[in-house]
Amino acid sequence: MERSTVATTHDGDAGEPAGRTARKRRAILQAAEALFLDRGFVGASVEEVAVRAAVSKQTVYKQFESKAALFVAVVRAMTGEGSDRVQVEMRDPETEAEVAGALMGHGERLLNVVLVPKLLRLRRLVISETDRFPELGRALYEGGPGRAIAGLAAALRRWSDRGFLTLDDPMVAATQFNWLVMGDPVNRAMFFGSVHLSAAEQQQHLAQSVGVFLAAYGRRSAADGERV
Amino acid sequence: MERSTVATTHDGDAGEPAGRTARKRRAILQAAEALFLDRGFVGASVEEVAVRAAVSKQTVYKQFESKAALFVAVVRAMTGEGSDRVQVEMRDPETEAEVAGALMGHGERLLNVVLVPKLLRLRRLVISETDRFPELGRALYEGGPGRAIAGLAAALRRWSDRGFLTLDDPMVAATQFNWLVMGDPVNRAMFFGSVHLSAAEQQQHLAQSVGVFLAAYGRRSAADGERV
């Protein structure tokens, strides 16, 4: 955590620049992330960010024009990470029987990403600052739910073309699946701070969601056999 | 809670207590509501509440122990209003054919309540202060989604007993219906600040939601005829 002042020379851990300036910039972003998530935009102080990053306040203001700019930078960075994790890659089923499994897998990935505590706190943070930073709301929606839904819609269209599903509007169906799976868990998390979902509960929830979805859009109503 | 030292006259909470104290108390709550919704807990100042209520700061502190107590009082009052509006009254359908219409009606009521701008802002406010006031999160969930889902579950069970539906777990089905209807609109509203849903769009959305629901739980798969 406390990178401190070691690593005098190069520390090319990743593709990140290794200068002193860049290193401190990363430390600032990291500290700011923790503090903003923890206390919100107004609650976090630049002073504290500086201390936690083991950096002087002046350095913070050299890197970022203002507290607001720092906030935007932090959220943008996190949104990027989150988006990447969504992994819209989806292996297409070979047979109709595999559709249920593919949907279960997709749902599982969705839940596992969105219920990560850090991302839940990010969501809360962005929601609460929608008035002050409207562009962040848009960015997070498009990088999160929007992207997941669009990806699923594309997949559903392919599967429908192959005759595995019967649907008119892939976007509508994808949206429905998405909220069938995420609606309850996400909203509980928003109001309670977290959710504990055992593996078994999660599987059951997913199976029920997939069951409803396939009852509506599956080529045959026999898809119900998937209940757990 | 705030028994305070008033009650010189009578302040029966029932209708509209008319004492000077009670009148000012209402003015304070009203002003605080507007300001908290607008600027959040940290962003709103007691000073401004007092000014807006045309009242001195001292009067505010005579009525409410602290800023936090005032906040809790405001949110509790609003949560109460919102809860009452949900109107879990639901006319049971007489025939199976009326089930779709009943669900449409329920969905419409849900959307019309939850998308009221004031309640959306309340939701954002409570979500953002979940750390500081966890009890408010619980209260709002239970008074809002929780109550709506429980009410619907009870109705679904009745309809199922009459043979209009086929379902194992009314709570699960009610939860699914709830988020099928509200998931997308509510989450868009959270990130974008508001949603504009024309009457036609809303009807279409509701019909699609009911269609999926009945495909899964309707006694006959013929319920698809409901598509718009």
Next chain:
DNA sequence: CTGATTTAGAACTCGACCGTCCAGTACTGA
């Protein structure tokens, strides 16, 4: 009318925090 309570209004304490400035120090790159 009288006495008690409440309120206005402003001053005040105390603290937090943004953003800036400066003089001295550590680091970096050639």
Next chain:
DNA sequence: TCAGTACTGGACGGTCGAGTTCTAAATCAG
């Protein structure tokens, strides 16, 4: 090695807000 740059650490101005306290005036009960 050495000049130039980045960084430190502390202090500072300015603003703002929570909560308290005091006095004079308004209000209300009996």
